[in-house]
Amino acid sequence: MARYNARQAETRWQAAWAECYAFAAQRESAESKCYVLEMFPYPSGRIHMGHVRNYTMGDVLARFRRAQGYNVLHPMGWDAFGLPAENAAREKGVNPRDWTYANIELMRAQLKAMGLAIDWSREFATCDPTYYGHQQRLFIEFYRAGLVYRAEADVNWDPADQTVLANEQVIDGRGWRSGAPVERRKLAQWFFRITEFADELLDGLDRLVRWPEKVRLMQKNWIGRSEGTQFRFDLSDGGSVEVFSTRPDTLFGASFVALSPDHPLTEQLARRDPGLAAFVAECRRIGTAEEAIEKAEKLGYDTKLAATHPFDPGWRLPVYVANFVLMAYGTGAIFGCPAHDQRDLEFARRYGLPVIPVVVPEGADPQSFVIGSEAYGGPGRLANSRFLDGLDVAAAKAEASRRLISEGRGRTVIQYRLRDWLVSRQRYWGCPIPMVHCVQCGIHPVADADLPVLLPEDARFDAAGNPLDHHPAWKNVPCPNCGAPARRDTDTLDTFVDSSWYFARFCNTAATEPVDAKAATYWLPVDQYIGGIEHAILHLLYARFFTRALKRFGYTQVDEPFAGLFTQGMVCHETYRDAAGEWLTPEEVEKTGDTARRRDTGETVEIGTSEKMSKSRKNVVAPDTIIDVYGADTIRWFMLSDSPPERDIEWTEAGAEGCWRFVQRVYRLVTETEGIAPPGTPLPENLPEAAIELRRAGHRAAAWVTEDLDALRFNRAVARIYEFANAISGAPPGTSAAVLRESLEIMVKLIGPMMPHLAESCWEALGHSSMLINEKWPSADPELVRADTITIAVQVDGKRRGEIAIARGANEDSVKASALTLDGVTRALDGRTPRRVIVVPERIVNIVT
RNA sequence: GCCCGAGUGGUGGAACGGUAGACGCACUGGACUCAAAAUCCAGCGCCCGCAAGGGCAUGUCGGUUCAAGUCCGACCUCGGGCACCA
Numbered sequence: 001m002a003r004y005n006a007r008q009a010e011t012r013w014q015a016a017w018a019e020c021y022a023f024a025a026q027r028e029s030a031e032s033k034c035y036v037l038e039m040f041p042y043p044s045g046r047i048h049m050g051h052v053r054n055y056t057m058g059d060v061l062a063r064f065r066r067a068q069g070y071n072v073l074h075p076m077g078w079d080a081f082g083l084p085a086e087n088a089a090r091e092k093g094v095n096p097r098d099w100t101y102a103n104i105e106l107m108r109a110q111l112k113a114m115g116l117a118i119d120w121s122r123e124f125a126t127c128d129p130t131y132y133g134h135q136q137r138l139f140i141e142f143y144r145a146g147l148v149y150r151a152e153a154d155v156n157w158d159p160a161d162q163t164v165l166a167n168e169q170v171i172d173g174r175g176w177r178s179g180a181p182v183e184r185r186k187l188a189q190w191f192f193r194i195t196e197f198a199d200e201l202l203d204g205l206d207r208l209v210r211w212p213e214k215v216r217l218m219q220k221n222w223i224g225r226s227e228g229t230q231f232r233f234d235l236s237d238g239g240s241v242e243v244f245s246t247r248p249d250t251l252f253g254a255s256f257v258a259l260s261p262d263h264p265l266t267e268q269l270a271r272r273d274p275g276l277a278a279f280v281a282e283c284r285r286i287g288t289a290e291e292a293i294e295k296a297e298k299l300g301y302d303t304k305l306a307a308t309h310p311f312d313p314g315w316r317l318p319v320y321v322a323n324f325v326l327m328a329y330g331t332g333a334i335f336g337c338p339a340h341d342q343r344d345l346e347f348a349r350r351y352g353l354p355v356i357p358v359v360v361p362e363g364a365d366p367q368s369f370v371i372g373s374e375a376y377g378g379p380g381r382l383a384n385s386r387f388l389d390g391l392d393v394a395a396a397k398a399e400a401s402r403r404l405i406s407e408g409r410g411r412t413v414i415q416y417r418l419r420d421w422l423v424s425r426q427r428y429w430g431c432p433i434p435m436v437h438c439v440q441c442g443i444h445p446v447a448d449a450d451l452p453v454l455l456p457e458d459a460r461f462d463a464a465g466n467p468l469d470h471h472p473a474w475k476n477v478p479c480p481n482c483g484a485p486a487r488r489d490t491d492t493l494d495t496f497v498d499s500s501w502y503f504a505r506f507c508n509t510a511a512t513e514p515v516d517a518k519a520a521t522y523w524l525p526v527d528q529y530i531g532g533i534e535h536a537i538l539h540l541l542y543a544r545f546f547t548r549a550l551k552r553f554g555y556t557q558v559d560e561p562f563a564g565l566f567t568q569g570m571v572c573h574e575t576y577r578d579a580a581g582e583w584l585t586p587e588e589v590e591k592t593g594d595t596a597r598r599r600d601t602g603e604t605v606e607i608g609t610s611e612k613m614s615k616s617r618k619n620v621v622a623p624d625t626i627i628d629v630y631g632a633d634t635i636r637w638f639m640l641s642d643s644p645p646e647r648d649i650e651w652t653e654a655g656a657e658g659c660w661r662f663v664q665r666v667y668r669l670v671t672e673t674e675g676i677a678p679p680g681t682p683l684p685e686n687l688p689e690a691a692i693e694l695r696r697a698g699h700r701a702a703a704w705v706t707e708d709l710d711a712l713r714f715n716r717a718v719a720r721i722y723e724f725a726n727a728i729s730g731a732p733p734g735t736s737a738a739v740l741r742e743s744l745e746i747m748v749k750l751i752g753p754m755m756p757h758l759a760e761s762c763w764e765a766l767g768h769s770s771m772l773i774n775e776k777w778p779s780a781d782p783e784l785v786r787a788d789t790i791t792i793a794v795q796v797d798g799k800r801r802g803e804i805a806i807a808r809g810a811n812e813d814s815v816k817a818s819a820l821t822l823d824g825v826t827r828a829l830d831g832r833t834p835r836r837v838i839v840v841p842e843r844i845v846n847i848v849t
Numbered sequence: 850g851c852c853c854g855a856g857u858g859g860u861g862g863a864a865c866g867g868u869a870g871a872c873g874c875a876c877u878g879g880a881c882u883c884a885a886a887a888u889c890c891a892g893c894g895c896c897c898g899c900a901a902g903g904g905c906a907u908g909u910c911g912g913u914u915c916a917a918g919u920c921c922g923a924c925c926u927c928g929g930g931c932a933c934c935a
Contacts, residue, residue: 324933719872793868844867
């Protein structure tokens with residue numbers, strides 16, 4: 001029995017493809033272009049199953065489009081800056097740069113072993129000075145255009161590690177590495193003005209029809225647009241305060257005004273009021289930890305100031321500082337309407353403030369409508385509201401707003417939840433911010449001739465804090481403006497910046513500009529982007545922002561970077577625990593049926609739920625060991641089979657073996673089927689029915705697989721191919737030699753994008769001297785795809801009672817007649833006369849009694 | 850709390866409103882073999898029945914329809930996102 005040697009074949013074909021630069025994209029060729037991109041990996045050390053799934057999907061699409069005649073761009077790079085490299089430096093004493101590039105070497109080899117159709121000539125890492133140097137140019141360009149600015153911001157400061165932490169790195173109010181309580185500090189930081197594009201980024205979502213609805217919705221919520229009115233309250237000390245509200249209609253239900261603890265007015269008042277200062281300090285201490293917010297009670301401090309109601313000069317409202325008012329949203333001050341806002345209600349109950357319902361649900365009596373422990377946020381008519389009485393909410397909003405505006409007290413405002421993007425990081429292993437601080441003349445960009453600002457190679461990682469800040473030789477430079485002694489900005493850019501424009505750089509990685517406008521015009525947008533759902537908001541939003549900014553500077557002509565987005569599911573595995581509750585790796589466990597025992601001791605092991613592969617659960621299976629045993633095609637086939645690509649998939653040894661058996665089966669089918677005509681043999685006329693059936697199966701498979709790959713339904717494509725393989729092996733002996741050849745060639749071509757090495761070997765075994773990679777995708781004959789006879793079901797009163805075979809296009813009366821003579825139908829009718837017979841052509845017959 | 854998804858055999862999953870369970874995995878029986886592996890053949894939702902056949906089945910309850918896994922309403926369970934956003 002012929003056996004397919006995956007290892008040998010795979011190295012051989014990978015070398016053959018590389019030799020003819022099979023996957024190099026053609027520069028701006030006449031063919032239609034197709035840019036296929038998977039989210040580039042962080043070089044953590046080794047590839048994992050998630051990478052395999054991601055890159056297999058992209059590869060299938062790239063190869064499929066290539067076979068269809070597209071000029072395909074399918075590049076690969078490395079998202080190479082980030083904390084793990086720096087941690088390795090601190091923990092193991094290695095240089096972050098060496099650590100990163102060593103990982104890239106290893107992972108590149110692993111990806112190449114997967115047989116990916118990648119244009120490796122375009123590879124780069126974001127930590128290459130040739131990449132981050134261009135990023136620095138972009139930063140300065142953004143700065144000059146006002147898209148980058150510096151401002152004081154509240155940040156999470158870890159006093160032990162002496163660095164700013166991202167919100168995700170603060171766990172229960174403590175630094176994730178140091179365990180020290182995180183402080184909120186005001187520091188001057190760099191920001192990207194992403195809010196300038198808030199409206200565009202929101203509106204653009206509607207046009208992203210090939211994005212998952214879910215991701216669009218998440219971005220919409222994240223941007224969080226709300227329309228409202230911003231207006232002024234006059235205060236008893238002669239000052240005033242601006243508030244923002246989406247519900248100016250409820251103004252007659254107001255019972256207090258509240259300021260954020262971080263509001264400038266609060267700070268001013270606290271200077272004279274030690275009680276308030278203490279209250280503010282207490283609010284800051286509770287901080288931003290999620291849990292704290294959830295449990296925190298509504299607390300306030302009465303400033304003793306009074307605010308004048310904007311619609312009634314004689315109506316005075318108390319002014320509080322309240323812990324639930326955020327400085328970061330709106331104006332940092334609100335008016336409280338307890339009847340119609342849950343937070344305001346809790347606050348009012350605690351401090352004994354009035355609760356006046358002003359919106360009454362339709363049908364309820366305004367006199368007896370009382371608010372209990374739940375505020376009423378629904379629709380209704382205004383009451384207790386003087387000139388607004390009787391209006392519905394929308395009309396009352398408009399009227400209240402109109403009055404505030406006409407009195408010169410307010411204006412309509414659109415507020416966003418989206419904040420500007422803070423990009424400063426007190427870290428070494430990132431793109432240095434190309435700015436210089438001069439005591440004489442302020443902040444200036446580094447001169448163009450001095451770019452890129454390279455990271456120093458001799459940084460020290462033995463002290464806490466930012467190594468760049470501890471490196472006088474690097475830090476101290478002359479001011480680019482006045483020449484006086486100055487110092488560099490020692491922060492580096494958030495690594496999300498690196499991944500916000502790499503797809504544009506891929507269009508021409510040799511460009512002397514950050515982005516080659518001509519190449520980008522040809523290639524962008526990315527036709528299909530594939531990656532994890534975890535990037536649904538940040539990365540994808542930042543990339544959308546960058547693309548718009550790049551367009552402003554003439555680098556691109558598109559608004560949106562990714563015309564199609566696909567978010568794939570995770571790779572999971574069963575978990576195992578021994579009697580002591582210790583996690584065990586799959587290799588440590590021997591499974592027989594539903595029971596599992598330890599390989600070493602034979603002890604029975606508890607099988608836990610299937611979860612995302614993770615080191616902590618030890619349920620990780622390394623792709624390279626699987627590739628060593630079964631080959632790349634087997635693991636690729638597994639990733640595409642069974643589960644729909646957007647859902648999670650469970651890795652199982654049994655499933656992998658099943659894929660491996662299919663690999664062998666395909667090879668046997670090609671090498672052991674007897675009586676295959678030589679290449680190029682024309683099909684004879686007057687084929688017997690069995691041969692025509694096989695041809696139909698083949699052409700149908702071609703049509704369906706094409707459809708499925710177009711829609712990224714890989715699991716269905718796989719099922720179609722199994723069906724077709726069954727049809728070939730089930731063909732009766734003596735089936736036309738030419739039809740066998742046609743069928744096998746179709747099958748091999750259909751398998752090509754998914755199991756490319758096996759397909760090449762089969763193509764060769766079928767007697768071809770050319771490579772399959774140069775063959776066109778099979779086209780299906782529509783005549784063969786459509787069946788001549790169709791089997792349709794016959795129902796009586798909606799229950800299936802039999803089936804009839806009819807000719808395509810058979811007339812309704814004959815269909816009806818043969819349906820009514822069916823045994824099962826007469827039995828079910830039991831002498832009754834049908835009242836109605838519904839015939840849906842080529843679908844179904846339903847006889848209604 | 851608000852906003853999204855998803856519930857189909859032992860299992861992963863198929864199914865333009867039209868034969869529910871394609872295809873894979875697991876399992877069972879058989880062939881081949883000294884034996885095993887590999888391979889091949891057959892079976893495989895549940896209940897009644899020797900069979901032919903019949904009944905019940907897509908989380909639950911109701912509705913629309915000649916016909917509902919699919920559409921509508923309510924509920925249950927699980928998963929995800931956002932969360933003092935005024």
